[in-house]
Amino acid sequence: MRVRKARLPDAAAIHGLIRSLSYDGTLLPRSSAEIYENVRDFTIAETDNGEFLGCGALHLYGPHLAEIRSIAVDEKSQRHGSGGRLVEALLAEAESHNVPCVCLFTRIPNFFQHFGFAQVERTALPDKIYKDCANCPRINACDEIAMARGVLPDIAILGPAHVEEHLVPLQL
Numbered sequence: 209m210r211v212r213k214a215r216l217p218d219a220a221a222i223h224g225l226i227r228s229l230s231y232d233g234t235l236l237p238r239s240s241a242e243i244y245e246n247v248r249d250f251t252i253a254e255t256d257n258g259e260f261l262g263c264g265a266l267h268l269y270g271p272h273l274a275e276i277r278s279i280a281v282d283e284k285s286q287r288h289g290s291g292g293r294l295v296e297a298l299l300a301e302a303e304s305h306n307v308p309c310v311c312l313f314t315r316i317p318n319f320f321q322h323f324g325f326a327q328v329e330r331t332a333l334p335d336k337i338y339k340d341c342a343n344c345p346r347i348n349a350c351d352e353i354a355m356a357r358g359v360l361p362d363i364a365i366l367g368p369a370h371v372e373e374h375l376v377p378l379q380l
């Protein structure tokens with residue numbers, strides 16, 4: 209098994225896996241257009257023969273924060289190390305960008321604890337809230353746990369007024 213950055217031809221397999229896990233809310237649904245547009249965020253795991261096993265994405269908010277998203281391994285290939293290799297590759301990618309904090313929202317915190325993530329208050333991650341939670345129908349009934357690894361950000365780049373050009377001081 210090996211992990212590598214995704215390329216455009218991987219988009220269909222990535223979309224199929226994410227779609228299969230989004231019906232029950234395990235993963236956030238992502239359209240094929242969104243996968244194509246963001247395919248460079250993705251890393252995939254595959255067999256030595258090139259058979260697709262799983263994927264994960266690293267979304268960069270800015271110099272202060274990145275997020276692991278859409279991480280999944282095909283059900284028949286789980287528990288053989290692919291998920292862990294994907295997390296490690298995404299963490300290395302965040303480090304290569306000098307991003308001091310990586311966050312995620314999950315229902316399986318025990319898996320991510322293996323890789324140094326700890327539970328945090330979701331209010332510590334306002335960019336994530338503005339990007340996804342603000343438009344989510346389950347905003348007041350969310351059962352996901354916010355986790356982070358590294359130094360929590362004291363700035364945010366997104367906001368209600370979509371102030372995207374400048375990092376703004378955090379005001380909660």
Ligand SMILES: CC(C)(COP(=O)(O)OP(=O)(O)OC[C@H]1O[C@@H](n2cnc3c(N)ncnc32)[C@H](O)[C@@H]1OP(=O)(O)O)[C@@H](O)C(=O)NCCC(=O)NCCS
Pocket residue numbers: 229234235279280281282285286287288289290291292293312313314315316318319322
């Ligand atoms: C979560 C997921 C990506 C893990 O992939 P995987 O290939 O099975 O994981 P690995 O085999 O690399 O496991 C790494 C470690 O995590 C543990 N682990 C795996 N799945 C776990 C889970 N659901 N809960 C707790 N620990 C888990 C393994 O036992 C292993 O521990 P060990 O090294 O002490 O043996 C996979 O189960 C999956 O695709 N789940 C459905 C999608 C999902 O829930 N994604 C997360 C959304 S936030």
